[in-house]
Amino acid sequence: MSDINMEKFAIPDFVPERYVKELAKSCVGGEELQQQKEKISALAEETANALKKNVYENYMQFIETASEISHLEAEMYKLSHLLSDQRTVLTTLSQASILGNENTLSHESLDDQNLETEKAEEQRKNKLIAISEKVENCMNLLDVPDRHLLHEGDLLELDPEENTPIQPRMHVYLFNDCLMLTSWVSNRRGPMRYKFQTSYSVSTLAVVNVRDLGTVKQAFKVLAFPDTRVFQCNSIAIKKDWLEKFDVAKKMYIEKENLKQKKNEKPKLESLESPSLSVEEIQSPQIAPLPDWLSDVAEELDVLIVERHFEKTYDLMMLAQNTLETEEFKSHPQKKDIQVKIEQKQKILTDILLKELDVTDNWSPRGGLRSSRYPVLILTKFNMTSQACELFLDICSRIVKAHIKGVQLEGSIQSYVNQVGEVFFCTLSDALSEFTSLFPKNKLSAFIVWASMQLRLLMSQIIKQVFTPQCPLDSVLECVQSLRDQCTLFCEFGLDLRFHLNSCLRTPIIKALREYKEKIVDSMKAKVSEDKWTPVNLHSKVGVGKFLTQMENLGLMLVRYIINETWVDLSSSTIWFTQSVITLQNVGLKIVSKDMMDVVDECIYAIFNSRLSITGHDSSYAQKNLKFILDIVLPHMLKQYKDEVGYENDKLLGLGKKFGANIAPPKKSNITKYTSNEYL
Numbered sequence: 001m002s003d004i005n006m007e008k009f010a011i012p013d014f015v016p017e018r019y020v021k022e023l024a025k026s027c028v029g030g031e032e033l034q035q036q037k038e039k040i041s042a043l044a045e046e047t048a049n050a051l052k053k054n055v056y057e058n059y060m061q062f063i064e065t066a067s068e069i070s071h072l073e074a075e076m077y078k079l080s081h082l083l084s085d086q087r088t089v090l091t092t093l094s095q096a097s098i099l100g101n102e103n104t105l106s107h108e109s110l111d112d113q114n115l116e117t118e119k120a121e122e123q124r125k126n127k128l129i130a131i132s133e134k135v136e137n138c139m140n141l142l143d144v145p146d147r148h149l150l151h152e153g154d155l156l157e158l159d160p161e162e163n164t165p166i167q168p169r170m171h172v173y174l175f176n177d178c179l180m181l182t183s184w185v186s187n188r189r190g191p192m193r194y195k196f197q198t199s200y201s202v203s204t205l206a207v208v209n210v211r212d213l214g215t216v217k218q219a220f221k222v223l224a225f226p227d228t229r230v231f232q233c234n235s236i237a238i239k240k241d242w243l244e245k246f247d248v249a250k251k252m253y254i255e256k257e258n259l260k261q262k263k264n265e266k267p268k269l270e271s272l273e274s275p276s277l278s279v280e281e282i283q284s285p286q287i288a289p290l291p292d293w294l295s296d297v298a299e300e301l302d303v304l305i306v307e308r309h310f311e312k313t314y315d316l317m318m319l320a321q322n323t324l325e326t327e328e329f330k331s332h333p334q335k336k337d338i339q340v341k342i343e344q345k346q347k348i349l350t351d352i353l354l355k356e357l358d359v360t361d362n363w364s365p366r367g368g369l370r371s372s373r374y375p376v377l378i379l380t381k382f383n384m385t386s387q388a389c390e391l392f393l394d395i396c397s398r399i400v401k402a403h404i405k406g407v408q409l410e411g412s413i414q415s416y417v418n419q420v421g422e423v424f425f426c427t428l429s430d431a432l433s434e435f436t437s438l439f440p441k442n443k444l445s446a447f448i449v450w451a452s453m454q455l456r457l458l459m460s461q462i463i464k465q466v467f468t469p470q471c472p473l474d475s476v477l478e479c480v481q482s483l484r485d486q487c488t489l490f491c492e493f494g495l496d497l498r499f500h501l502n503s504c505l506r507t508p509i510i511k512a513l514r515e516y517k518e519k520i521v522d523s524m525k526a527k528v529s530e531d532k533w534t535p536v537n538l539h540s541k542v543g544v545g546k547f548l549t550q551m552e553n554l555g556l557m558l559v560r561y562i563i564n565e566t567w568v569d570l571s572s573s574t575i576w577f578t579q580s581v582i583t584l585q586n587v588g589l590k591i592v593s594k595d596m597m598d599v600v601d602e603c604i605y606a607i608f609n610s611r612l613s614i615t616g617h618d619s620s621y622a623q624k625n626l627k628f629i630l631d632i633v634l635p636h637m638l639k640q641y642k643d644e645v646g647y648e649n650d651k652l653l654g655l656g657k658k659f660g661a662n663i664a665p666p667k668k669s670n671i672t673k674y675t676s677n678e679y680l
Contacts, residue, residue, distance in 0.1 A: 063303055073251070078258070124148045131173060135182050137196045141175075150174045151245035153238065155231040163216045163230075170197075172231070174245055176252050177202055179222070181229075200224040202253045207246040226351055290334060294320060298341040305349060313349055314378050317342055346382070353379050357391035359398050369399065369434045376438050389443050393450045396431040400454055403427050404461075413471060417462055417479040421486040424458050429493050452500045459504035467508040473516055477587045480505060502593050509591055510599050513584070517603040520580050521610045528614050531573040533621045538566050554582045555636055574625040578633050581607050585637055589644045597645065605651040608634070612659050630659060 008014070027033045127149055128141040141147060151174040157166045171194045173180040178201050182194035200222070210219040210230065218233040220243060233239040293300070297320045304313040320342055324335050353375040372395050379388040403423045409416050428451060435447050466479045487501050538544045544566055551558050556578070561569045568575065581604065588600035611629065634656045641649045 135194045135196050136185060139196065139199060144177055147175050147177055150176055150249055151242065155233060158216065158219065158230040158232055160228045160230050174249060176249055179205060202249050207243065209243065226348060290332065294323060297338065298345060301345040305352065310349065310353065310374060310378055314381060317346060350379065350382055350384065354387065357395065359394045369395065369430060373438065385439065385443065389439055389446055393446065397454065400424065400427050413466060414475055414478045417466060418482045420462065421483050425486045425490045429490060432493050432495060448495065451495065451497060455497055455500050456504055463508045467512050473583060473587045476512055477591050480591050506596065510596060513588055513599055513603050516584060517606055520607050524610050525614060527573040527576055531571050533571050533619055535563065536568045536570065536572050536575060538568060540566060554579065555640060570628060571625050574628060577611055582637060585641065601649060601651050605655060608652060608655055630656065
């Protein structure tokens, strides 16, 4: 079997199919193939981590380079514009007449220019109106006075992650100030051919070329926070044309912004240079210039959001807002504009953080609760505690569900319930610790409500698997005790859910005890009528030892009832009745809470009354077995009941006296005996 390394995959003529065939021939058995698969997977993961590391290391250089390129493009566009203006001035000077008849020429040229301008304006409006008629629910394209169409065409939209087509066809319009996306209308009526989807401002757009890979060819990516859309063209020429038009739209936007700044600065310069006012007569106060970092705070926030430095983004927002509120910049003319930009970036940041915590948006439980810590903290700082709390608890629900789902139902039901309980309460403790560190104390009630709801969901699942007719009563007791013990340990974290646990178990426990009681009562007549009323033969000393151990676990010492080494001097129905009724009492006293003791009393009384009411066989041996039940089993159960609960079982005691049971009177005590369990 050959070793796997990177050199085999890096050769130019590498063919995956041939490599797999050679690997299958060289490997012996499925285990070696599985080992090769694991090695290849490890190598792929190592390569992916190395690529991610390189991307992270060079990401800042990429951002800086892109910023420098953008600045250079703006400077080159300005230079081109200046050269064009100089060419126009030189042309005008060359056409000027020395004899003074330039006015006639200039008037004629001005008239022609006005006509051309009006004609161009009319064509622009007609074009926009025609587009509005084609697009259903189209925005008002004539709202912006200088809006005009740069490019349009059909594009195929792809999924950014899967690279699969999302829609059959889209028609895209690129204007000088925005990008409008429309979809084709299949069953159109009238002139409407497209349906408006959305529009993005050119100021927020970034267009990135997509390298051809596999089936994805001639594609480009449009980035507009928080959306990312990928479009595929029919040919390289169409893609090149789209990219060029995007560059033109971006440059026109930059030029427009520069002209606005110049117009804002020009009145100030004119007022300062006016000869009618002296320096002493100027009334405008001296305005301190903004620091460079504060002027560029919007762009810096964009970079931090893209790099996912959310903590730094919040700190920079707070620093900028606090700086603008100082006396130095409180009345600055650019304060309002910067604050509006910061509010927009804050909206973008909160939308991203809410999306990070949204479990319905490709959320994975691998990161656990720690992955949601920073988004929750930042949202809390933005006074969005309620939304963050709701989303955090949704994440906790998903994690609890995923962890419980990972427990496999293998072996006995007791081991499964024990594992599920441990996983649930451990996850609940982690969630409680994280919740108390992230949220204020007034939100703890929301966690308590959530925890009780999760416990009810868990118990509804466990009850369906544990409380079934096939599950013995002993196994039910072990499952319930395991859950109660783990819930008691969870109380150390400061949250007591035992009341909710017992309220969930109350109905199924009562139902299980009554079903067990009915099963014994229904089988009682058949057992007694079919009994031969003879001693039971256990056939070996091993069987006798096992029988004595079982009865000893129930609290009865029956060594004196062993005769002839392997015989028990009791009938089969008596042994069955003794084991059944004592098991019911032992399990009932441990599984019920104090408010359910009347159910245990009811079941024990019904079973004893049913057995004692059956006359059965009139032989002396049958009477001997009845005497065993009245003199041995019933007093033992009364003593066991009092030792466990602290007071007598009045119903069973009255039944024993009714049938003449030999019950020793209770010892007198100075302790006051209550007639009910109300005060216990």
